[in-house]
Amino acid sequence: MALRTADQFLAALRDGRTVYYKGERVADVTAHPDLGRAARHCAIDYSFADDPHHRTLAVTEDEHGVTVNRFYRVPRTAGDLLKRREMIAETTRAGRALIVLIREIGTDFLPAAHIVTKAMQEQLEAPYHERLNAFWTHVAHNDLAMGLAQTDVKGDRSLGPTDQEHPDYYVRVVDRQKDGIVVRGAKAHTTNPIFADELIVLPCRALDERDAAYAVSFAVPCNAPGLKFIASPFSGGGTSPFDHPVSSRHKIADTLTVFDDVFVPWDRVFLCGETRYAGALALGFVEYHRFTAISYKLPLLDLMIGCAMLAAEANGIEKAAHVREKLSRLIAYRETVRALTVAAAHECTTKAGLAVPNTTVTNIAKQYFAENYHAMVQKVQDIAGGLLVTAPSEADWKNPETKHYVEQYLGGKKGFGSINRLKLFNLIRDYFASDFGGYHELLAIHAEGSLEAQKITILRGFDGGAVKAFAADCANLDPRS
Amino acid sequence: MALRTADQFLAALRDGRTVYYKGERVADVTAHPDLGRAARHCAIDYSFADDPHHRTLAVTEDEHGVTVNRFYRVPRTAGDLLKRREMIAETTRAGRALIVLIREIGTDFLPAAHIVTKAMQEQLEAPYHERLNAFWTHVAHNDLAMGLAQTDVKGDRSLGPTDQEHPDYYVRVVDRQKDGIVVRGAKAHTTNPIFADELIVLPCRALDERDAAYAVSFAVPCNAPGLKFIASPFSGGGTSPFDHPVSSRHKIADTLTVFDDVFVPWDRVFLCGETRYAGALALGFVEYHRFTAISYKLPLLDLMIGCAMLAAEANGIEKAAHVREKLSRLIAYRETVRALTVAAAHECTTKAGLAVPNTTVTNIAKQYFAENYHAMVQKVQDIAGGLLVTAPSEADWKNPETKHYVEQYLGGKKGFGSINRLKLFNLIRDYFASDFGGYHELLAIHAEGSLEAQKITILRGFDGGAVKAFAADCANLDPRS
Amino acid sequence: MALRTADQFLAALRDGRTVYYKGERVADVTAHPDLGRAARHCAIDYSFADDPHHRTLAVTEDEHGVTVNRFYRVPRTAGDLLKRREMIAETTRAGRALIVLIREIGTDFLPAAHIVTKAMQEQLEAPYHERLNAFWTHVAHNDLAMGLAQTDVKGDRSLGPTDQEHPDYYVRVVDRQKDGIVVRGAKAHTTNPIFADELIVLPCRALDERDAAYAVSFAVPCNAPGLKFIASPFSGGGTSPFDHPVSSRHKIADTLTVFDDVFVPWDRVFLCGETRYAGALALGFVEYHRFTAISYKLPLLDLMIGCAMLAAEANGIEKAAHVREKLSRLIAYRETVRALTVAAAHECTTKAGLAVPNTTVTNIAKQYFAENYHAMVQKVQDIAGGLLVTAPSEADWKNPETKHYVEQYLGGKKGFGSINRLKLFNLIRDYFASDFGGYHELLAIHAEGSLEAQKITILRGFDGGAVKAFAADCANLDPRS
């Protein structure tokens, strides 16, 4: 079976899906000035199978011997995880350090759901495991793109679903019918679903017994009736490739995703009322998803260092001790995240036959990355200097009355021309001091779970027994008292 | 003599000055869609004298008994410094935490130049002191706005002016004539000069004897022939007051300021060739200017805490321990900067009869503010959440097809309505995760000198003799060996 | 009335008090090898009145016109607070950066109790205010030393007094008699009570109504029957003045203080059962005591910088960029604590006629000092190097077989002799990498309240109303929704 091309991927998005953007219904997301840019960014992922440089990495066989994209491969070994990591990093690099995220997140759900539905099969004789694997085969063999909606809008975050002022602050089942279920509610910050073929839904937290209606996981086509996407304009993006070298070409679109009584047939339902498994599914997904997170950060970290090094050279300060100190910190930041990701793969565990990246190490890598991100951005800004936000624009360079001034006065160290210097500063501002940069900061600390969520996971996952016993032995504690 | 009104201030800006913005010559900066916003922001400063709430603070008498704006008052005591600080904070607060900066920076120069020209008078019998004080009286009695250009474009930052590849990377005197001098070169990131009446120029570093042509300080009217401003569009600013509540109403405009052979009459020249005093003037200005810096930050710090507290309430997490910890840190951050500013005023020294804020404490306050700014922004983003960059826009709220969804699903804690919550997030994004936010980050670490500049000043200003003697005594060191 | 001399102070300690140390009853604390050192350290405080260099600072008049030590003066103004700060800093400096703490802590209690007992007088017509002021006069006019016991042993720290497994984990009243009360229980880490004339006791937390027996504050002579002190040996201290230049001469002694049914006459009781005022008294004391804390740190911070600067010179690395960076940080650390202390005094409030240092600023200063202390110690160790803990001892220098090697090979930069270098390293190890150094680390983070206690105080003391209103205004929040 042939894998889809980028064009085939884009063509399939013209299917009548309900998308709103800046107050208007968008008939064709691929043709929209802003959203089209994001659609083409997603298409990068589909271009790999056709690209001789990437084909070996991107194309593999599944366990039925069918040719599939690397993303759909069932992870069985550390090697599988490392290859997946490479696939994520390379597509992100092709996206100029902006994560593509059109198959990553769906394929974080599939193995997690495989594990949890297997447990439900064994413990409850629940029918979800087969359905899930059939769905996995479906998306793999048809080379489909997947969005995923997990985070409910939540209302008062100190309360569970049932205690909210409004019953729909978490997505819930409002009707169980013979052929399927009807769901209502809304999920916040869903990434790129308007460019996906299928939308996967799962709970975002552990639930208690009163919350049965909220324990629901399923998949629906993105043009399902009642499914509505309101895309946010706040992820940045300029129009001039000179002033905004990356955000003018690459974009992510997050949506408020509304389920206005959407029907889901039973064979697309993976959880329905089993509250006890809601937390396991939510967390199991996150375990995979944070590994994806730390995999896709590498090109961004490369970009930070590259920008800082070039800016230091452009400004003639590359030998200053404080600049060298900052570069060393940036490198250590990158290498720490990178090496922890490698260790998380090497130290994977096996659940229901699947390789799961080491949870503690994965969470530490994500937490370390996120917590230090703003401080690292500061270093890049510090080395680049104030011109990031006070420089003339492309139009001033094109204006014959000012062109000469721009060219003459913005020169840096000998050998680094004015316009290259300006382009470099534009890249740095675009990525690290702008709407697009603000989006990245939020992505760092809120995507794939908050800083606090990671801290809790780190604490919970640690078995204190051995270290307490060691300390007790060193202290000669008397076990009887 | 009556002080000027905001309208009078604005009217005076239509004087033929040469301003470029986004590739076009701007005939009237007050009428331009973007720049006009910045002009009106500057006018806030002139509105205080007319405003009964602010008049007592804003209007005072100078030493000749003439009614002047508070900014022009000669600082003689800690009380004067504290009043000036209050004036700066209050105008900034009226500017919704964005510094107005239309008289602050000029009146940081005047006392510094008073002190240095006094020394030049005493040591060299140089004529600058009288000129400077005449200029001070001129701007005070005519209630004039001042821009100030200090930072040269610099080229290779590891080299001094004379060693640059291009002789004009620092502003220099190209001709000395009978009536005055002719200057050439360019200064980077000059704040708001296109809204000023007078532009003050001074060196940005210590110079050595070879650099005599670069040792120049003067003032010129902003419409002087040959003086050209290229305003940067990168300081942020949206158009919808809903989506961009502050940046749609308040703006700063920084320029690349080109001196294309500008003539300056002798009575406007305050330094010309005395290289030995260039560093003293540069540094003396900065001593006052960093006190201004830490004075105008207070409303911004208030805004950070206010945003974080409201966001915590809106999300229902105000009692979470980690949120309380973050709020405590934000408060400590604000209070540390604030209290250090107060101490810097109380511990002022006197030079040439003027009160100078304590240099070490001022630099520590500025350094502490700047170094921790990004980490504090992170805390605000962390409390607010991902909706900052994934929320629908004003247009989606106005669209009848989606209005209901926006209103229903973006509700937070009971009592905090959806639209207020959205407005709050819009404020936070506008200030802390956007083009405007990126501008503030750069302002934090590069305006009024870089982080490294402050560290050096802190080290240089400290007299190690006493503490070394104390340590030597505690160690019983033998002074003879 | 003449103030007591150091000898008179020491003589008064031979009064039969019950003191244990390292398993033995100590008959005379002034004659004991270890404790005597601590006693003489306390006597520093009494030496000031006789010392022409310090007399002006140390001797003043009280409000009755009686000559008293500065410590007993009733604080009415910012100036009084600044003078008290100077007195504390100078006695500490005479103690080679080790706080003397023989009157400081008692005179933190007196004004706090003055304020709280005044409120109790007004609200309950309670008799304590007069008693308290009589006691103040008593200690002032007799020039008495005071210890203070606040921290109960507490048992399970998550429980209040009444819920503990053992009723005596907090000091409590076990009998109310006609002439006075009988108290039982124990207080932990009481500083230097074995060198005091009077011991003051107060609660360490807010109490609820069930805890009435624990709401007790009083003063007793240190030789009161039933009062027993078990002094800890863990505050460091060596015997060789060469190897341990400070700790061989200066020491603090903390005790576990046991109240084995101690009788207290009514005129020494300042709180007895009024649970509602327990928290106010505990906190009120702490407000003054944290100001003392930040006052006595200055000589220690001086010592840190002095040690680091001398070590950099001794090693020949004083011009290395990373060393200069570290010195700049140490200076900023010192100046931040110092300037915040000055601001806390200038911004004092007045309660019951007394000046109270600004609580928020005081707590921030203490928190900032404590939180960063270990990191600053690291910098000093980093600059000094590994010889701190691998160098030969005094005995090796005195041994003729090895003397030459020690002298020859431990030389540093030209001009800094081997033995002076060794003495310097000994000082640094003594203060920053030893038993004595560990004591200082604990003192930093636990004395005068923990890091968390300060964070909570900072948050509680801040009035969020104004900043929330400012943010709401900037966001255009609709007050009706």
Added chain:
Amino acid sequence: MALRTADQFLAALRDGRTVYYKGERVADVTAHPDLGRAARHCAIDYSFADDPHHRTLAVTEDEHGVTVNRFYRVPRTAGDLLKRREMIAETTRAGRALIVLIREIGTDFLPAAHIVTKAMQEQLEAPYHERLNAFWTHVAHNDLAMGLAQTDVKGDRSLGPTDQEHPDYYVRVVDRQKDGIVVRGAKAHTTNPIFADELIVLPCRALDERDAAYAVSFAVPCNAPGLKFIASPFSGGGTSPFDHPVSSRHKIADTLTVFDDVFVPWDRVFLCGETRYAGALALGFVEYHRFTAISYKLPLLDLMIGCAMLAAEANGIEKAAHVREKLSRLIAYRETVRALTVAAAHECTTKAGLAVPNTTVTNIAKQYFAENYHAMVQKVQDIAGGLLVTAPSEADWKNPETKHYVEQYLGGKKGFGSINRLKLFNLIRDYFASDFGGYHELLAIHAEGSLEAQKITILRGFDGGAVKAFAADCANLDPRS
């Protein structure tokens, strides 16, 4: 060939070596009260081969098929590095988290010297490679302990060997004879050489051509004539196992190592005058040695967490949010160091047939460990509380007059008895707030190279080409300008 027992190891130390301690010549280091403790600590390493629990790990075959201790095995693969790491961690754990360091450091030298001498063989036809491997076989087959002296006393650290005031501030060759060389000078902080059979010496820095006499590496028996050790008493250690549970049983002894014209036969010389290779040897050793460093830290990190967890429980605060936050940080600290070590092994490179741990990752792990050590100590102290340094001693518990008070009043949370609580605090003080704790702090930041050395290595080892190219591509830089 049978491996030596612990007793055989100890017996061999009675060979007339010249050891001084606290001013006295020590005839038998194994019989000395303090040094004997350190000798027995070293013997732990020899006990493993006899211990059924450790034998499988500790005993292996070398490439000649001879039974040797694991330490002597030639590292060829990542697996060898991981096994070595385990060996180091387990002996350290048996040493109650204090590194044993009696073979680790020598076997860091051997592979590094193997690689460098191989290069010298190929490039200079120098004879060292064979000698080195013969020495490796000698120590392996005779199961010998090795000390290593690298850090010269250095004098003025800003100068190289030749420019020092004193020619012997770096160890140098003073005579080349027919049979060997004569060396003079001193090395600082040599760890445990007085318990080793052989002492290895190598340069501590790159040298230039003028420094030929200082380019010397060799091995000598520890009782060689002219070789003198002055052991430092400053590594901590108490006498009561109750008050000092670890330091009373475990100790390291560092020496000032004096070469008073020591003769070294040629077959023990591995470098002599080839200045160009001095830096490579110094750095090559350090590459291995830092991997050892991060391997032996794991038990210490376990101890930190174990102590913090037990202290939290003892005090009843284990559920407090700030305590949980601190525990999470401690765990993340441990896991980051641990996982980076694992990654450094997995990502090893091969040089001259030997596996070298990834240099960048190793240095980052070491730097991260060291830089954060003091802050982590602070967290442990913070959770434990002030009793660490104010508690009664063992003697007070044994004294019948005070025993009851100690037992009654030092109880914590129900189920955690007073004496166990006291023992736990004693362990924490012993390790983290004492002479022994200070030693550990210095060990963290100065052993195996300083913080700055690691930062430089991180920067130097990073190839910026790829990341600069990526940034240049994202910025669309024009390669022609």
